[in-house]
Amino acid sequence: MSVNGPEIREKIMELYPEIGKFGLDIVTEYSDEKNAWIVTLVKGENTLYTHIENEDAKRCLEGEKCVYFGNQLMGFIDAYCTGSDACST
Template sequence: MYDKHELCKKIAEIYPDIGECGIGIEVDYSDDKNVWIVHLKKGEHELDHHLEIADADRCMDGEQCVGLGLEIAQLKSNIKGQQF
């Protein structure tokens, strides 16, 4: 098993542009929902993504998390003032 720090680090490795564009990232586990909550933030733009356990496991195995990748693209688009 892995903790939120390990998952956060792995997500940053898989999506290196998160750090490049300065998006803040936080990861917490929700016992109520049984999902990881990935919080992305840059300036006034914020986005929460619910990452299912199976998807988080794939991320930890070095595979891209498709849903999270789409959310990151949406946030970057919003930051640039474009619609996604």
């Protein structure tokens, strides 16, 4: 299975509706250097860079939750959205 950035972005947004709910921007791009997909979440001046290994990205596209990414996402939301007006819905 071939993996591409727009597919990963779409699947992540589908699996994690919190991204849309909190108005986060998400960018996915492949890093040859890291041999992984770099996922960037942005809300205002706050940015989180994380990565998804290629095999994990394939599993994610097959419908499994991207567990590591989910943990990173929840940490970002807890740090920058919960209890503040930064991510008002």
